[in-house]
Amino acid sequence: MNNPEIIYVSREMGSAVSTAKLMARTSSPVLIEGESGTGKELIARLVHVSGQRGKMPFVAINCGAIPENLFESELFGYRSGAFTGAVRDKPGIFEAAHGGTIFLDEIGDLSVAMQAKCLRVLQEKEVRRVGENRPRRIDVRVIAATNRLLEREMKIGRFREDLYFRIGVLRLCLPPLRDRPEDVEVLSRFFASGYARQLGQAVPSIEREVLEVLSLYSWPGNVRELENEIHRMVALSGEGTALGVELVSPRIRQGIRHGLNGGVKGKLKARLVSYEKEIIKETLDLYGWNKTRTARHLGLTRQGLYRKLGRLRIYRTDRN
Ligand SMILES: Nc1ncnc2c1ncn2[C@@H]1O[C@H](COP(=O)(O)OP(=O)(O)OP(=O)(O)O)[C@@H](O)[C@H]1O
Ligand SMILES: [Mg+2]
Known part of the structure; x- marks a missing residue:
């Protein structure tokens, strides 16, 4: 498996990526938390490929998508004749991931009964196929992901405490896109060039105004x-x-309210960033984009102002 391409310029994603690489050096379970579409699977793949198991299988399974009655046979496998339709022996995905990593996506969707079964496998490091008594040793690293607050689920009894503490040894939380608006531009360019190439077209440029609109939107579905x-x-x-x-x-x-990222919904940091942007733009307009006078007015050095223009991606658009 190749290194997944993870695109970002924000400090928040930078630190998530470096943390993921540190976690890759161990074999401990990892719990990745984050809203839908923030890149949890991408980071899980990064943890896998950056570690010693990188060349071994990475098997992903969406816990919310397996019907309860098929769960055990999917995860642990079965012996022929174990139930109607079990015509031959079949290994489960824990066995398929042997030597590598199993990615339990949406682990918060597991029923409490299934949580107990998973916990047993993690503790004993062995699985029993349905219809078999013989345990089989397995060596898998577990990476789990959730878009729910497992801590809260645990307090109300929907998630087992012992499983939570076992999988939550190393935890990594991915920030929503609205808290890192500076990633919107690089991601947009990345996706535009990918899709244009897919269509066999030249890579289109993106108008400045588009990037501004996109970076002010609150992206409930995040990067996806x-x-x-x-x-x-x-x-x-x-x-x-x-x-x-x-x-x-x-x-x-x-969906954007001019100037105030998502109205009252955005996180403080993102709202401050867009407010800061507004103030700087207004002052630049006031002084006809004279940087020296703008910097003096705002109590910044010229270099300080230039740094902010770059970081906040403020450009002269001359739309008036
Ligand atoms: N930083 C990034 N760089 C490039 N692509 C990204 C990035 N983050 C997310 N993506 C892309 O966005 C989509 C969603 O990412 P991913 O499936 O990893 O999210 P997720 O957190 O697992 O979402 P869900 O909770 O909905 O399963 C994927 O197509 C992924 O490739
Ligand atoms: Mg996912």
Whole structure:
């Protein structure tokens, strides 16, 4: 498996990636928390490929997608004749991941009964196929992911405490996209070039105004939602034309309240960043974009102002 391409410029994602690489040096279970679409599976793959098991299998399973009655046979395998339809022996995914990593996605969706079965496997490091008594030793690293607050689920009795403490030895939390708006531009360019290439088209440029709108939106579906949006825009744009603001979904255009990232919903940091951006832009306009006077007015050095312009991606648009 290749190193997954993880695109970011934000400090938050930078530290998640370095933490993931440190965790890769061990074989301990990892719990990845984060809203839907924040890149949990991507980070799980990174932990896997960066470690000693990198060349061994990585087997992902979505715990919420397996019906309760198939869970054991899927995870632990079965012996022929164990139940109707079991016509031959079949290993489960724990065995398939032997030597490598099993990725238990949406672990918070497991029923309490299944949580107990998983815990036993993790503790004993062996599985029993359905219909068999003989235990089989397995060596797998477990990475689990959840978009729920497991701590809360645990307090209300929906998640077993012992399983939580076993899988939560190393924890990594991925920040939502609205808390790292500086990643929107690099991700947009990355997805635009990927999709254009898929369509055999030249990579389109993206208008500045589009990037501004996209970085102000609150992205409830996080990176996956941004990926879909760019995909749509590339598909609808003419070959050789820039991606313009008219291609942005109305939902997104309406979803931003000018200046205050997502109205009262955004996190403090993201709202401060967009507020800071507004103040700097207004002052630049006031002084006709004279940087020296703008810097003096705001009590910044010229270099300090330039750094902020770069970091906050403030450009002169001359729209008035
Ligand atoms: N930093 C990133 N760089 C490049 N692509 C990313 C990044 N983060 C997420 N993606 C892409 O966004 C999509 C969603 O990511 P992923 O499936 O890892 O999220 P998730 O947290 O597992 O989401 P869910 O909870 O919905 O399963 C994938 O197509 C993934 O490749
Ligand atoms: Mg996922």
